Amino acid sequence: MESRRGTRYGRTMTRITLRRPDDMHLHLRDGAMLQAVLPESARHFARAIVMPNLVPPVVTGAEAAAYRDRILAALPEGMRFDPLMTLYLTEATDPEDVAAAAASGLVKAVKLYPAGATTNSQSGVRDFDKVRGVLERMAGIGLPLCVHGEVSDPAVDIFDREAVFIDRVLDPIRRATPGLRVVMEHITTREGVDYVRSGSGDLGGTITTHHLVINRNHILAGGIRPHYYCLPVAKRETHRLALRAAAVSGDPRFFLGTDSAPHPDHLKEHACGCAGCFTATNTMSVLAHVFEEEGALDRLEAFTSANGAAFYRLAPNGGTITLEKRGSAAVWPDKITGGAGPVTVFNPGFPVYWHVTT
Numbered sequence: 001m002e003s004r005r006g007t008r009y010g011r012t013m014t015r016i017t018l019r020r021p022d023d024m025h026l027h028l029r030d031g032a033m034l035q036a037v038l039p040e041s042a043r044h045f046a047r048a049i050v051m052p053n054l055v056p057p058v059v060t061g062a063e064a065a066a067y068r069d070r071i072l073a074a075l076p077e078g079m080r081f082d083p084l085m086t087l088y089l090t091e092a093t094d095p096e097d098v099a100a101a102a103a104s105g106l107v108k109a110v111k112l113y114p115a116g117a118t119t120n121s122q123s124g125v126r127d128f129d130k131v132r133g134v135l136e137r138m139a140g141i142g143l144p145l146c147v148h149g150e151v152s153d154p155a156v157d158i159f160d161r162e163a164v165f166i167d168r169v170l171d172p173i174r175r176a177t178p179g180l181r182v183v184m185e186h187i188t189t190r191e192g193v194d195y196v197r198s199g200s201g202d203l204g205g206t207i208t209t210h211h212l213v214i215n216r217n218h219i220l221a222g223g224i225r226p227h228y229y230c231l232p233v234a235k236r237e238t239h240r241l242a243l244r245a246a247a248v249s250g251d252p253r254f255f256l257g258t259d260s261a262p263h264p265d266h267l268k269e270h271a272c273g274c275a276g277c278f279t280a281t282n283t284m285s286v287l288a289h290v291f292e293e294e295g296a297l298d299r300l301e302a303f304t305s306a307n308g309a310a311f312y313r314l315a316p317n318g319g320t321i322t323l324e325k326r327g328s329a330a331v332w333p334d335k336i337t338g339g340a341g342p343v344t345v346f347n348p349g350f351p352v353y354w355h356v357t358t
Helices: 031-042 061-074 095-103 128-141 158-176 190-198 216-220 237-247 283-293 297-311
Strands: 015-019 022-026 047-050 082-088 107-112 145-148 182-185 203-207 254-256 320-325 354-356
Touching: 015 297, 022 254, 022 297, 031 061, 047 061, 061 082, 061 095, 082 095, 095 107, 095 128, 107 128, 128 158, 158 182, 158 190, 182 190, 190 203, 190 237, 203 237, 203 297, 237 283, 254 297, 283 297, 283 320, 283 354
Parallel strands: 022 047, 047 082, 082 107, 107 145, 145 182, 182 203, 203 254
Antiparallel strands: 015 320, 320 354
16 A cells, blocks of 8 residues: 655655644544543644534534533643534524524534434434525535535445435535535545546545545455444545545645544444544644655645635634654554543554654
8 A cells, every 4th residue: 555755856855844734524522532532633733623413413503602612621721722613414404593603603514414324423314305495505605515425325335325425415416506615525435536626616525544544455354443444434445546646636625634533442343333533643644654655745734734724715724733754653542541431543554754743
């Protein structure tokens, strides 16, 4: 899975300073888990689009405000972090509540989960005609729709569900709702990359750290590795390479959304384990490794710190972080511990020599 090395300037870079990055797709959970994992994101990221799939989900503006208060209360003293809130789209969502939450500056997007597609998606959408009014209101005010891009039809193979979603759900929604701004989150396929590229300024796509590193063999070959299991599931190597090409391209339609998704180990290492990779701790080091392999360190800042902010119409972050390549591999904890139980940190499967220094 390793490829080219060096930089496009023909010399080896050992230090790179970036605007402080944004994570445009993050799960922080709540309660004890929130307390445990929030510092891992706040250490490197200035802002994050926070997913609303709690139990119960964050559906209204009032619920989003209360959740934001809990996040800020859990932030360790001395850390700065801006949670960008989202609402969970249901068939009963009130378009006017959405518009008011957006107008207040609190809510930056609405999240579409097809019912049953992933973790805590039971309250998601089954009949898309029932959310047409919300989508039309969002198009009118320019509020983005973030989509978990998989169908939940059990007759569709799990490795095909993203491509089928594009044809069966997403493209019809966009055609029926002119002006709707859409983020196709955590794309995992060449078809997803191609579809994002087919759009103009109203369509973007997030790419995770782990989907740039693993393919489906890493989950299944030689034994099942539950901490590589995520949804959308990692696909063939040809798809991973397409994601890499998109991420390092500099194309403003692609940007980082880690989909860092913590679950306690006892729920991952289980007969029916939860989907999600926890990458908040080491994402920036792993991404520097990936971009260096692809000869594209000069485009890392666009992917992590510029493209997402531009899509969401946010000012770029102030402040910077610096990564330095050293002779010794970066070390991070195997697990994050907290009241909810230990959470395993994503292991890329190779040594990473890029260290975040500031």
